[in-house]
Amino acid sequence: MTKNLTLFDADTSTVEQSLNQHFADWVAFRQTSKSKARSERPLSEESANVYAEMWHAFAKFCAERDLALQEVTVTDLETFLTIRGSGPDAFRPRQTTRGPDLTARYANRYLVLIQKVTQFIAKREGIEANRAAATLRERPEYQYAEAADKDPPPEYLEEGQARSLISYLTRAPRPDSAEKFTWKTVRDRTAVALMLGAGLSPGDVRGLKLDGVITTGGKKAGVPWKLSVEGNGNSPSRETPIADWAGRQLAFWLKVRTQQSMPGNYVFPSTMKGTQWSHTRCFEASRDVMEDAKLGKDDGGLYKLRHTFALRQLRKGKSEADVARWLGFLDVSSMERYRRIVLNYQSAA
Template identity: 40%
Template sequence: MIERVVPSNPGAFQQAFEAWAADQHGAGVLRKAGAREVYQAMWDSFAAWCLGQSPVVRIHTVDQRDLHAFQSARYGRKATDQSLSPRYALRLMRLIERVLAHHAERTGSRPNRAPADWVRAHPHVRYAESERADPPPEVLTPQEARLLLAHLWAARPRPGQDPAALASLPWQEIRNRASVALQLGAGLAPSDVRALTLASPVMNGVGPQARTWKLRVPANGTIRARETPVAPWAAELLHHWLHVREAARVGGEFLFPSTRTGKPWLADSQYQCARKVLEAAGVGSRGGAGGSFRLRHTFALRQLRRGSRPEMVARWMGVAPAEMKRYDRVVPGPETVV
C-alpha cells in the first residue's frame, strides 16, 4: 500500500494532476480500480516535497536539480512498497514528465524537459523497465475519425446543404473547426495553430481553384520553423475559413485570431474551443479535457502507415526523429486512415 502524502495548499500541482487524470480517464487509461489512487499518491509525494522547500519549488520552475534533490530525499525513508527501486523511480519520473507536459499544453507554456533529462542522466533508472514498453500513443479510432470528419465537413459548403444552416454558424465556429482540422490533417500542435499567419498557407495554383497543399509553420517556443503537408479535406475547410474570415472582416495577421480585430488566440481559449469541437462531434468523452494530442498522433500514424519515412514525419511535426519510435508498436497492420 502506498502512503499518500497530501501537500498543504497544493494549488497548481493538484490542478495539473486532475486535468491530466481527467484526460487519461477519458482515454480509458485510468479506469482500472485503484489506478488513479496510485498515481495520485505518487504525485502528491512529489507536490508535498516541492511545496515544503524554501523557497518553494513552483510547478513551472521544476528543474533537474530539484528532481535530483527530491529523489535523494526519498532515501532514508522506510518503504515496504519498493518505492525506492529503480523501476519505481522510473514510473514516478514518467508520471511527473507526463503531467508537466499536459500542463504545458493546457496552459500554452514551454514544455519542461527536466524529467526526461533526469532519466537519461541515470542509466540504472532509464533501463529499469527495458523489457516493458510505454503505452502506445493515443489516436482516434476509425469510427471516431469518421465522426469528427463528418462534424468538420458540415461547416463548409457542399451539394444539397441548406444554405441557411451554414450561414447560421458564427465565424468563430468556422475558425474552431478549421483549426481542429489542421491539427488532424497537418499534425499541428496547439501552439502551432496559434502561431500560424496569413502567410502560412502555400497554394498549389492561382485563382478560384487554388488550394492549400502545405503550411509554413513559424517557430514558436522550442519548436523550429518548418513546413508540413495538409490533407485535401482539411485544405477545403481552410479554404472556406479564409472566405469566411474575409467576409466577416476579421483583421490582423494571425490565421486564427481570437477577436475580429485580430488579437492573438490565447492558449486556454483555444484549448477550450478545440474541446468543444470534439465534444460536439461525439468524440470528446474519450479525449477528456481537450484530447488534441490524439489528433496529432493520428496524423503521425496515418503518414507512417502510408509509407512516409519517420525522419520526414518528424520534420513535419517539428520533433526529434527519435520520437517516432513511440509509434513502432501501432504502425503494423491495416487501419482506416483519414
C-alpha cells in the same frame, strides 16, 4: 513576451500578487539569461504562456489558503495536484490528464516549475529554498515520470472515427437545422481540421500566420496544400503538408475571415480585432468541437488528432524521417512510439 505575466486584477489578493510577481521576475530572468544551461535558457512565448497559466493556478490555490511560498508543504502540493486534476474550469485545463487525475508526467512538470521559481527567489533573496516540490519529486512516480519506458503509447482515432470527424468538420450548415453557425464555428472546426489533417499541435494552431499558408503550386488554385510553421523552444520551423479535405476547409475559413474583415496576421484570431487565441480558449473551443462530434471531451485529449495524422501518413507509406520532420521532431527516434502501432496494424490486416 505576453502581457499577462505581470498584470494583476484589482481584486487579486496580496499573496496572489506576490506569487505572480515572483513568476514574472523568474520569466524576466530567463529572457535575459546568457546561460547555455537548459534550465536557464530564454523561454519561447508559447512556453511562457503555458507556464503562466500553470503558475497562476498555483498562485490562486495558495492565495485561497493564505500560503506564502516559503510556507507551502508537501501535503499542500499533493492537495493542489489533486484539485488541478479534478477540473474542468478556466484554471484547470485537462488536456494533460487521463481520467480523474493528472498524469505523473504532467504533475512532475508542475513540480519542476514550482521548484525552479522557488529556487530562483530563494537565491535572489539569500534565503534557504522551500524544498516541498523537490521532496515530492523524489518519489518514484515523479522521479521516473520522464523515462522513455514510462511514455504511454499515443492515443489516436480509429479510421472510422477519423472519417466521421472529417465529415462533421467539413459539413455545410443545414437550412432546417437549429444549429448555431457563426464565424467562430468555422474557425474552431478548421483549427481541429489542421490538427488532424496537417499534424499541428494546439500551439502551432494558435501561432499559425497567414503568410505561412501556402497555396502556390497546389493541385487547385486558391486551396492551401502546405503550411509553414514557425519554430519554438521545443521544435524547429518546418513545413507540413495538408490533407486535401483540410486544405479545402482552410480555404473556406480564410474566405470567412476575409468577409469578416479581421485584421492581423494570425490565421485563427481570438476576436474580431485579430488578437491571438489564448492557450486556454483554443483548447476549450477545440475540445468542444470534439464533444459535438461525439468523440468526447477528455478521452485522449487534442494530441490524439496529431497522433492520428502521423499514423495515417505512416500507413500510407511515408517515411519516418518525413513524418518526423512534418511534426517538428528533432530526433527520428521519437517515431518509435508510432512504429509499434503501425506494425501491429499491419500484422492484423
